[in-house]
Amino acid sequence: MFAQGLASLPKLARNAATIAVVAAIAMPLAACSDEGKLTLHTATGEYKFNVEVVDNDETRAQGLMFRQELAPDAGMLFDFKAERQVAFWMRNTFIPLDMIFVDAKGVVKNVHVNARPHDPTSIPSDGPVQYVLEIPGGRSVEIGLKAGDTMDHDRIGARAN
Known part of the structure; x- marks a missing residue:
């Protein structure tokens, strides 16, 4: 039925319709990729x-x-694709966040708890990191996260133990 309906459309409209259908199918698949999961x-x-x-x-x-x-x-x-010193701020951010600074091996270097919304104050890493994870404010305290804990994600090579 879909293919029959497409045949009656001008070529440009058929191409646009085909792209829309492919995108509608592919988007949920992309959202389910392993990159969207972290531990x-x-x-x-x-x-x-x-x-x-x-x-x-x-x-x-x-x-x-x-x-x-x-x-x-x-x-x-x-x-950040390589380790380096980084700093964040909360300008134009409406929700409190915990910022978790993680090295290339997946080791948590430092945690900034409950960064204040709209605060332009710089929040730096305590040294070179490759990743920063932002989660809801206070959540890192709820789960007991501390420097030295670890993070697993597809982008992290060998996790340090």
């Missing part, structure tokens, strides 16, 4: 999060700005 290992257990990965200047600059809510098991993983 934090703490002394109190393993905690799974659904994350958005941002790994270029444009997406990292946008981050979680202007979002009004974030589920307890959701977050955003910033990948």
Whole structure:
């Protein structure tokens, strides 16, 4: 039925319709990729999060700005693709966030709890890191996350023990 309906459309419209159908099918598949899953290992257990990965200047600059809510098991993983000193701020961010600074091996280096919405104060890593995970404010305390704990994600090579 779909193919028959497409035949009656002009070529440009058929191409646009085909692209729309392919996108509608592919989007849920992309959302289910392993890159959207992350596990934090703490002394109190393993905690799974659904994350958005941002790994270029444009997406990292946008981050979680202007979002009004974030589920307890959701977050955003910033990948800088190499270890370096980084700093974040909360300008245009409407929800409190915990910022978890993680090295290339998946070891948590430091945690900043409950960064205040709209605060332009710089929040730095305590040294070179490759990843920063932002999760809802206070969530890292709830799960007992501390420096030295670990994070598993497809982008992390060998996790340090």
